[in-house]
Amino acid sequence: xxxxxxxxxxxxxxGSVNEVLALQNVCLDVRRGDFICIIGSxxxxxxxxxxxxxxxxxxxxxxxxxxxxxxxxxxxxxxxKFIGRVFQDPLLGTCAxxxxxxxxxxxxxxxxFRGLSAGVRRLDRDLFREKLRMLDxxxxxxxxxAVGLLSGGxxxxxxxxxxxxxxxxxxxxxxHTAALDPKTGRQILDLTERLVEGMELTxxxxxxxMHQALRMGNRLxxxxxxxxxxxxxxxxKSRLQVDDLLARFYSLKQDAFASxxxxxx
Ligand SMILES: Nc1ncnc2c1ncn2[C@@H]1O[C@H](COP(=O)(O)OP(=O)(O)O)[C@@H](O)[C@H]1O
Ligand SMILES: [Mg+2]
Numbered sequence: 001x002x003x004x005x006x007x008x009x010x011x012x013x014x015g016s017v018n019e020v021l022a023l024q025n026v027c028l029d030v031r032r033g034d035f036i037c038i039i040g041s042x043x044x045x046x047x048x049x050x051x052x053x054x055x056x057x058x059x060x061x062x063x064x065x066x067x068x069x070x071x072x073x074x075x076x077x078x079x080x081k082f083i084g085r086v087f088q089d090p091l092l093g094t095c096a097x098x099x100x101x102x103x104x105x106x107x108x109x110x111x112x113f114r115g116l117s118a119g120v121r122r123l124d125r126d127l128f129r130e131k132l133r134m135l136d137x138x139x140x141x142x143x144x145x146a147v148g149l150l151s152g153g154x155x156x157x158x159x160x161x162x163x164x165x166x167x168x169x170x171x172x173x174x175x176h177t178a179a180l181d182p183k184t185g186r187q188i189l190d191l192t193e194r195l196v197e198g199m200e201l202t203x204x205x206x207x208x209x210m211h212q213a214l215r216m217g218n219r220l221x222x223x224x225x226x227x228x229x230x231x232x233x234x235x236x237k238s239r240l241q242v243d244d245l246l247a248r249f250y251s252l253k254q255d256a257f258a259s260x261x262x263x264x265x
Contacts (some may be wrong), residue, residue, distance in 0.1 A: 001029045001030065001031065001065075002030055002031060002032040002034075002066070002067060002169075002202060003028075003029070003030040003053075003064075003065070003066050003067075003170065003202070004028070004029050004030075004063075004064070004065045005026055005027060005028040005029075005049075005052075005053075005062065005063075005064055006027055006062055006063045006064075006065070007025050007026070007027060007061060007062040007063075008023050008025070008026040008027075008049075008052060008059045008061070008062035008063075008064070009021075009023060009024060009025060009026075009059060009060045009061035009062055010022045010023040010045075010048055010052060010057070010059050010060055010226075011060050014060070021226050022045045022048040022226050023045050023048055023049060023052065023059070023226050024225075024226040024227055025062075025227070026045075026049065026062070026226070026227065026228055027228070028049075028221070028228060028231075030170075030202060030204070031202075032202055033200050033201075033202055034202055034203070034217075034218060034219055035196055035201075035202075035203045035205070035216065035217035035218050035219065036203065036204050036205065036217055036218075036219045036220070036221055037205050037206075037207055037212065037213035037214075037216055037217045037219070037220050037221070038204060038205065038206045038207070038213075038220075038221045038222075038223060039206075039207060039208070039209075039210060039213045039220070039221070039222050039223070040222050040223035040224055041224065043225075044223040044224050044225060044226070045223050045225070045226040045227075046174070046206045046223055047174055047206065048226075049204075049223070050085075050172045050174050050204060050206060052064075053079075053083070053170070053172060053204070054076060054079060054080075054083055054085060054172060055071075055074055055075055055076035055078070055079040055080075056076055058072065058073065059072065066082070066169065066170075067169070080110060081110060082168055082169040082170065083168055083169065083170050083171075083172060084163030084164055084168030084170070084171045084172070084201075085163060085171075085172045085173075085174075086156070086159050086160055086163050086171075086172070086173045086174070086176040087174050087175075087176065088174055088175040088176060088178050088179050089179060090152040090153070090155040090156040090159065090179060090180070091155070092159075093155070093156070093158075093159030093162065093163070094147045094155050094158055094159055094162065095147060096146065096147050096148030097146060097147075097148060098146065098147060099143065099144050099145060099146055099147070100128075100132075100139060100142055100143050100144070100145055100147055100150075100158065101120055101125070101128060101143040101144065102120075103147055103158065103162060104124075104128045104131075104158075104161070104162060104165065105120045105124065106162075107161075107162035107163075107165045107166070108124060108127075108165055108166060110165075110166050125143075127165075128140075128143070131161045131165065132158075132161065134161075134191075134194070135157045135158075135161065135191065137154055137157060139154065139157075139158065151184075152179060152180055152184070153180050153181075153184030153185075153187065153188065156176060156177070156180060156184075156188050157187070157188060157191060159176075160176075160188065160191055160192065160195060164195050164199060164201065167199055167201070168201065169202065170201075170202050170203070170204065171196065171201045171202065171203040171204070172203075172204050173192065173203065173204070173205040173206065174206045175206050175207060175208060176188065176192075176205075177189055177207075178207075178208060189212065189216070192205070192216075193216065203217070205217065210242045210245055211242060214237070214240055214241070214242065214245070217237075218233060218234060218237065219231070219232065219233040219234075219237065220232045220233075220237050220240070220245075222245070222248075222249065224249075224252075224253055229249070229252050229253065230245075230248055230249070230252065
């Protein structure tokens with residue numbers, strides 16, 4: 001197994017009246033090349049799962065093993081060398097006051113140690129141009145433009161390129177199209193598929209859209225109140241419809257509120 005989460009427990013505000021058990025004993029084995037879509041109602045623990053993987057906090061219990069290394073106690077900056085991330089907010093992945101080229105140069109430095117003074121080399125520039133051309137947004141002709149001048153969709157596309165510029169062992173996408181208009185969102189999803197398939201990236205993608213989750217990836221996980229309650233792969237996943245998914249959800253969780261359904265669709 002490439003990545004194993006074993007019995008991960010995460011509390012927020014433990015011991016106070018606001019205590020939340022955000023992850024309860026989560027176990028997840030990820031194979032190399034898995035493209036996993038994660039769905040679940042609001043507050044199910046989807047973002048907490050991704051944040052825990054990225055090292056934003058340490059779990060209260062459990063272990064995380066990546067390629068036979070126990071990384072449970074590794075800080076975020078150390079994991080950032082092999083994890084690419086894209087968040088919901090297009091403003092989070094890029095630096096507005098820096099140019100497109102400078103942003104890409106920073107992304108290229110991830111995992112490579114070079115002096116901060118190292119300028120952008122010609123070969124790097126060729127690589128940037130090739131990657132930006134793939135977006136078909138004309139950004140390859142705007143290297144010196146500040147990223148703050150770009151639209152949300154353009155910024156999210158750039159963030160996707162930056163997250164995958166140095167091939168990450170794991171790509172984490174947290175509702176990365178939710179803040180975009182539907183057309184731009186579809187373009188970013190299309191780009192996501194091209195990048196993930198082209199580079200054979202092991203990917204965990206959170207989405208609130210069940211149709212997307214059924215259509216994309218080879219595996220689907222549903223979370224509910226801090227637990228993984230469904231894990232469907234391959235053939236079974238490709239046959240599944242939204243109605244089946246809802247039926248499975250209700251058969252597992254009779255106590256679910258009607259509002260959970262609305263939040264899932
Ligand atoms: N930094 C935090 N501090 C306190 N509570 C948090 C924090 N992050 C998440 N939570 C709580 O943990 C639970 C899971 O949240 P989250 O993982 O963001 O859910 P999802 O992404 O599935 O909507 C929620 O009850 C949320 O309020
Ligand atoms: Mg979330």
